Amino acid sequence: MLEIQRINKTYEDQPLLQNISFALGKEETLCLLGRSGSGKSTLLRIIAGLEPPESGRILWDGQDLAGTPVHRRQFGLMFQDYALFPHQNVLENVAYGLRMQGQPEDEVKRRSLEMLEAVQMRSFARRQVTDLSGGEQQRVALARTLAPQPRLVMLDEPLGALDRSLRAELLEELRALLQRFKIPAIYVTHDQEEAFAIADRMALLHNGRIEQIGPPKTVYRCPASPWAARFLGLTNLLPGRLQGSSAVETACGTLVIRRQTCQNFQPGQTVTVLLPPRVRLAQPGTVNQISGVVSDLIFQGADYSVTLKLDSGDTLHFQIEDEIAAGSRISVEVDPEEINLLEAE
Amino acid sequence: MRLARRVWLWALPLLFLGLFFYLPLGRILIITGQAAIETGLRPSFGAQLLRTLGFTAGQAGLSTLLTLLIGLPAAYLFGRFRFPAKRPLQLLFTLPFILPTVVAAAGFNALLGPNGWLNWGLMRIFGLSQPPVMILNTLTAVLLAHVFYNTSVVLRVVGSAWAQLDPRLEGSARTLGASPWQAFRTVTLPLLRPFILAATVLVFLFNFTSFGVVLLLGGPKFATLEVEIYIQALQILNLPAAGALSAVQLLCTLIITLVYTRLADRRNIPLTPRLESEAVQPLHSLPRRVFAALVIFLLTALLLLPLAALVLRSFSAVNADGTLRLTLDFYRELFINRRQSIFYVPPIRAALNSLGYAGLTVLISLSLGSLAAYALRESSRLNRVLEPVLMLPLGASAVTLGLGMVMVFNRPPFDPGSFPLLLPFAHSLVALPFALRSIQPALRSIPPSLGQAAAVLGASPGKVWRTIEMPILARALLVSAVFAFTISLGEFGATAFLARPERPTLPVAIFRYLGQPGELNYGQALALSTLLLIICAVSILLLEYLENRARQK
Numbered sequence: 001m002l003e004i005q006r007i008n009k010t011y012e013d014q015p016l017l018q019n020i021s022f023a024l025g026k027e028e029t030l031c032l033l034g035r036s037g038s039g040k041s042t043l044l045r046i047i048a049g050l051e052p053p054e055s056g057r058i059l060w061d062g063q064d065l066a067g068t069p070v071h072r073r074q075f076g077l078m079f080q081d082y083a084l085f086p087h088q089n090v091l092e093n094v095a096y097g098l099r100m101q102g103q104p105e106d107e108v109k110r111r112s113l114e115m116l117e118a119v120q121m122r123s124f125a126r127r128q129v130t131d132l133s134g135g136e137q138q139r140v141a142l143a144r145t146l147a148p149q150p151r152l153v154m155l156d157e158p159l160g161a162l163d164r165s166l167r168a169e170l171l172e173e174l175r176a177l178l179q180r181f182k183i184p185a186i187y188v189t190h191d192q193e194e195a196f197a198i199a200d201r202m203a204l205l206h207n208g209r210i211e212q213i214g215p216p217k218t219v220y221r222c223p224a225s226p227w228a229a230r231f232l233g234l235t236n237l238l239p240g241r242l243q244g245s246s247a248v249e250t251a252c253g254t255l256v257i258r259r260q261t262c263q264n265f266q267p268g269q270t271v272t273v274l275l276p277p278r279v280r281l282a283q284p285g286t287v288n289q290i291s292g293v294v295s296d297l298i299f300q301g302a303d304y305s306v307t308l309k310l311d312s313g314d315t316l317h318f319q320i321e322d323e324i325a326a327g328s329r330i331s332v333e334v335d336p337e338e339i340n341l342l343e344a345e
Numbered sequence: 346m347r348l349a350r351r352v353w354l355w356a357l358p359l360l361f362l363g364l365f366f367y368l369p370l371g372r373i374l375i376i377t378g379q380a381a382i383e384t385g386l387r388p389s390f391g392a393q394l395l396r397t398l399g400f401t402a403g404q405a406g407l408s409t410l411l412t413l414l415i416g417l418p419a420a421y422l423f424g425r426f427r428f429p430a431k432r433p434l435q436l437l438f439t440l441p442f443i444l445p446t447v448v449a450a451a452g453f454n455a456l457l458g459p460n461g462w463l464n465w466g467l468m469r470i471f472g473l474s475q476p477p478v479m480i481l482n483t484l485t486a487v488l489l490a491h492v493f494y495n496t497s498v499v500l501r502v503v504g505s506a507w508a509q510l511d512p513r514l515e516g517s518a519r520t521l522g523a524s525p526w527q528a529f530r531t532v533t534l535p536l537l538r539p540f541i542l543a544a545t546v547l548v549f550l551f552n553f554t555s556f557g558v559v560l561l562l563g564g565p566k567f568a569t570l571e572v573e574i575y576i577q578a579l580q581i582l583n584l585p586a587a588g589a590l591s592a593v594q595l596l597c598t599l600i601i602t603l604v605y606t607r608l609a610d611r612r613n614i615p616l617t618p619r620l621e622s623e624a625v626q627p628l629h630s631l632p633r634r635v636f637a638a639l640v641i642f643l644l645t646a647l648l649l650l651p652l653a654a655l656v657l658r659s660f661s662a663v664n665a666d667g668t669l670r671l672t673l674d675f676y677r678e679l680f681i682n683r684r685q686s687i688f689y690v691p692p693i694r695a696a697l698n699s700l701g702y703a704g705l706t707v708l709i710s711l712s713l714g715s716l717a718a719y720a721l722r723e724s725s726r727l728n729r730v731l732e733p734v735l736m737l738p739l740g741a742s743a744v745t746l747g748l749g750m751v752m753v754f755n756r757p758p759f760d761p762g763s764f765p766l767l768l769p770f771a772h773s774l775v776a777l778p779f780a781l782r783s784i785q786p787a788l789r790s791i792p793p794s795l796g797q798a799a800a801v802l803g804a805s806p807g808k809v810w811r812t813i814e815m816p817i818l819a820r821a822l823l824v825s826a827v828f829a830f831t832i833s834l835g836e837f838g839a840t841a842f843l844a845r846p847e848r849p850t851l852p853v854a855i856f857r858y859l860g861q862p863g864e865l866n867y868g869q870a871l872a873l874s875t876l877l878l879i880i881c882a883v884s885i886l887l888l889e890y891l892e893n894r895a896r897q898k
Contacts, residue, residue: 050516070519071527077520083513087535096531097521148522 001026002047002152002184007056009042016042018208020056024152029178029185031195031216033231034205040188041080043205044154047186048077060151071100076150076183080157082141084129090116090140091125097148115143118177135166142174146181153178154186159194171197192232196220204228222262226272226345236275236316239344242267248341251312252290258336265341274340281322282333290316291331294324308332351727354720358713358735358777365770366738369749370595373588376752380585390586394593401569404484404559405552408491412548415492415643416499417541422640423500424507426633427625434641435500436889441648442497443828444881445835446557447852449490451859451874452651453562454481455658457489460867462654469667482564490558493648495548502547506540508625543608550601554594554742557837557852561859570594571744575841578748588752591745598742652878659871663864675868690847692869695854696876699834702850705769706776706833707826713773714780714825715818718788721781739778743838746771751842761843768850771839776829783828787821788814820895824888831884834877851877 002024009017016039024030032040045051047058049070058065065073076097084093095112103111116122119139124132129140138158145153158174159167175198178185189195195202196216203213204224212224223229226237240250242265248255250273265271275290282289295315296307303321308330310316324330423435441449455461457480464476471477480486510533518528556571563569568576570590578587628634662672682691717735721728738746750761750771757763791814799809837852844853851873858870 045516048516048520050519069524070516071522071524073520074522075520077516079513079517081511081513083511083517085514085517085532085536087532096518096523100518100522100527144517144521150520 001061003059003062004047005057005059007043007046007053007058009039009046009051009054011042015208017046017053020208020210022203022210022213024184024186025200027182027184028200029187029198031199031202032186032188032205033190033192033195033202035190035231038205039208040190040205041156044077044156044186044188047152047154048075049073050077074148074151076145076148076153078141078145078153078155078158080160082137084137084141084144086130088129089125090121090127090129090132093129093140094144094147096144101148112143112147115147116140118146118180119143119173134162135170138162138170139173142177146177146183149181150183152186153183154188156188157190158187159191160189167194174198204231206231222340223274223342226274226342229274229342234274234277236277236318237342237345238273238275238314238316240271240273240341242269242271242341248273248339251314252292252310255334255339256287256336257339257341262340263342270344272342272345274342275316275334276338277317278319279332279334281320281324282331286333288334288336288339289331290334291329292316293329294326297324297326306330351720354716355731358717358720359731361709361713361770362735362738362774362777365750365767366741366746366774369746369753370741372752373591373745373749377585377588377592380588390589394590397568397570397573397590398593398597400567401553401571404487404491404567404569405549405555408488408495408552409545409549411488411492412495412499413541413545415647416496416544417503418636418640419496419500419644420504420507422637424504424510425625426637427627428637434644436885438500438644438648439497440652440882440885441493442495442501443831443835443885444494444652445852445877446555446837447561447855447859448655448835448874448877448881449493449651450558450561451855451871452655453486453490453493453558454859455871456651456654457481457486460658460663460864462658465663465667465669481562482566484563484567486562487555487559487567489647490562491552491555493651494555494558495551496644496648498548498551499544502544503537503540506537510536539608543605546601546605546608550598550605553601554598556742556744557856561856570597571742571838574742574744574748578751579842584752587748591742591748594742594745602739655871655878656875659868659875662868675865675872678865678869679872690849692854692858692873695849695851695873698848699851702769702772703830703833705766706772707829709769709773710776710780710829711822711826714777714784715822717777717781718784721785722788735781736778738774743771743775743836744841746774747839747842750839762845765845765848768840768843769833771843772833772836773829775836775839776825776832779828779832780825783821783825784818787818791817820891823891827884827888827891831881834880 004020004022007017007020008015020043022030032043034040042051046053049065049068060073085096088096091109091112094115095108098108098111113122113125116125119142121136121139121143124136124140129137132140138161142155142158145155155174159170162170171194178198187195187198199216201214202216202219204211204219206227212219212228219228220232220234223232223234229235229237238250238252240248240255242248243254244267246257248257248271255273282291290308290310292308292310294306295309298305300319303319304324306318306320306324308316308318318332320332419438423431457463457478459476459479459481464478467473467477468475514532514536515528518532519525523531553569554571555569556575559567559569560572560575563572565576570593574587574590574594577583577590628637659675660671660673661669662674664670679693679696680691721732721735750767754760754764754767759767761767795813796809799813800806804812835852836850837856840850840853841856844850849857855870855873855877858866858873861867
């Protein structure tokens with residue numbers, strides 16, 4: 001299987017990838033999650049062999065691929081804008097990889113049509129790729145990537161260019177296809193919801209380094225750093241100081257914590273306190289009451305998105321189901337189980 | 346747009362074209378037709394015509410082949426790689442394309458001619474009394490000059506397409522199992538083919554209609570259709586024969602132009618433009634570096650050496666003992682009106698005349714081009730008929746244009762002597778299609794919603810034009826102004842027919858001086874050529890500056 005060892009790459013004298021290492025299990029889908037410019041696409045190009053790394057190794061079943069040119073690696077790569085060949089029709093595009101393998105023509109045709117069937121594009125076989133919509137192009141590109149049965153498939157922001165409703169639909173199809181073809185996959189995206197939906201494991205890429213790697217649930221529950229938390233949409237971060245082992249002092253008072261779920265800190269240490277996004281209005285007599293003024297209120301159907309301005313001047317964002325009035329002063333209660341401690345910023 | 350307004354927009358450009366292009370063209374056809382009916386074209390003339398046509402097509406084909414052999418590797422180098430001084434080199438290699446033919450001829454003369462550097466060096470080294478290399482008046486000289494001219498066309502058309510080609514297409518092919526060569530053959534080449542074909546046809550057209558360099562470097566033995574028209578009309582004074590040749594020439598260029606436009610339409614494969622850094626790679630392996638060095642060496646030798654030879658030679662005079670000295674004599678002579686001179690004015694007058702004509706050409710071609718662009722702004726049936734009418738001068742040769750003009754306007758007050766505007770009119774006709782090609786897309790790129798948005802914000806139609814359309818069009822107008830200016834400065838085909846000895850233009854003066862014996866005449870031709878070269882180089886820099894500013898926005 002694929003193993004990446006200490007890959008380094010600089011771009012215009014800036015480090016783009018630093019010491020990237022990970023391994024990919026059989027049939028596993030790994031999501032590389034990071035902002036644009038974080039080097040995700042370059043990493044895919046390096047794995048594919050389109051660009052050399054400055055140092056580090058790429059192994060397949062323990063064998064170094066440094067001397068293996070792109071076309072012998074049998075790694076599929078689907079580019080962000082699909083890179084469909086504009087001078088070939090849909091069928092010819094899908095058949096390209098099979099033709100390069102030197103398969104007999106009737107086999108090429110049978111397999112290509114089968115792939116088009118799998119992505120529900122069989123009736124488009126004779127169409128020009130330039131006439132297709134974004135979603136149709138995406139399906140054809142996927143069929144083209146999977147047709148030669150690569151031993152690894154890499155998808156670079158496969159849904160990036162599509163609108164929201166189409167994305168959800170195609171994401172589901174993509175998941176089903178990857179499961180059906182049992183191919184290990186590396187999926188690059190900047191959208192954490194996409195990553196949650198499709199990843200067996202996800203890796204957060206930040207400043208050219210892997211900030212955190214693990215199953216989506218673990219990463220979301222225990223972000224490795226304040227950056228990781230914010231990147232995943234967890235924005236309720238407050239500086240604090242650990243008192244004893246079950247209380248933390250913050251700008252909104254001393255909060256009780258039940259246990260240290262993710263990392264262990266010593267009493268007295270400064271930390272970053274991560275509060276959950278979903279809370280309730282405080283019942284009388286409960287612990288961990290945080291009060292402030294509702295400075296912004298957005299109705300979202302199932303709940304309200306509330307911006308709470310604390311007396312300290314900090315703002316927190318919560319999802320609250322209870323009925324609330326804008327401008328009013330409220331108190332919310334935070335479950336001690338749901339408070340996390342991260343390293344200080 | 347209301348019909349009345351459109352008719353108004355059309356009126357001036359059509360009137361101008363009708364009077365100064367279609368009338369002369371018609372005149373040529375009528376005179377030729379009459380001569381054919383009255384005397385019947387002699388069979389010997391038919392044979393001569395076929396021979397000339399064969400030579401014209403043959404040399405054009407050979408020149409095109411050589412140009413592609415050098416231009417395609419150059420396009421690959423400049424389209425795909427990043428290396429030091431790439432942009433300045435690219436600019437320098439574009440320079441030949443806008444150079445006047447007489448300057449190119451003077452450059453090759455200064456390098457390879459009997460008084461040029463090569464012969465001077467060989468004579469000095471081996472102590473010869475006669476120049477050993479006689480390359481002028483051979484087919485080789487013509488081919489060299491055509492390669493000199495058109496390599497930049499291939500470099501521009503194919504090179505920019507190559508740079509625009511999404512490298513991910515090739516990357517996809519590679520990850521799908523194609524070797525580098527297979528990826529090139531199945532993806533890159535098919536996508537570039539329309540551009541290569543278009544460049545080929547364009548280069549062939551330029552070589553087919555080439556006049557100045559063939560006249561100056563090929564000599565009387567190698568006459569293309571253009572040169573033959575000139576000889577028949579101005580030296581043998583056989584106007585019907587010149588007319589017949591013109592008709593054949595017109596038919597040929599029309600066919601080639603049609604082929605070209607068909608190809609240009611097919612070029613519409615969407616090549617998504619991307620960041621430059623993605624496609625171009627540094628030259629990181631030794632074979633690539635050797636390749637780059639070889640290409641740049643060849644381009645420099647073919648494209649830049651003649652120009653360097655020209656400039657250096659214009660500052661050097663040969664002493665009686667064969668040694669050289671640096672001198673400004675040739676430039677000083679430009680301001681002196683010598684009695685035995687070919688013209689009645691000091692040579693520098695030619696430069697002033699040229700600048701004046703060029704200014705008028707800019708004014709006329711830009712006004713007419715803008716009017717026509719506005720008339721063509723919306724597509725309608727009328728416009729579909731009228732657009733080719735406007736673009737036809739692009740296919741007609743300048744020599745034919747000049748011939749037609751002297752056939753129609755040959756009596757006072759409308760003969761070239763008493764009506765000096767004929768010359769800038771002819772230049773404007775040559776420049777007009779270029780102006781239109783530049784202004785029209787810029788105008789079409791302005792969405793109607795922009796003007797509507799401005800109107801909603803309270804701008805009157807006049808203010809909309811001044812504050813929205815003009816600033817967007819300004820760059821296109823400037824670019825076409827520079828083009829019209831250099832076209833007029835270098836125009837030689839029509840000018841050869843229309844310029845008067847007392848009002849020579851720079852190319853006419855250079856042509857006459859080159860044809861005269863003596864070091865002084867030779868030196869003055871080179872000095873005037875150097876002046877033209879400098880003006881053209883400044884134009885190129887100006888165009889580059891405009892392009893850069895547009896890109897930064």
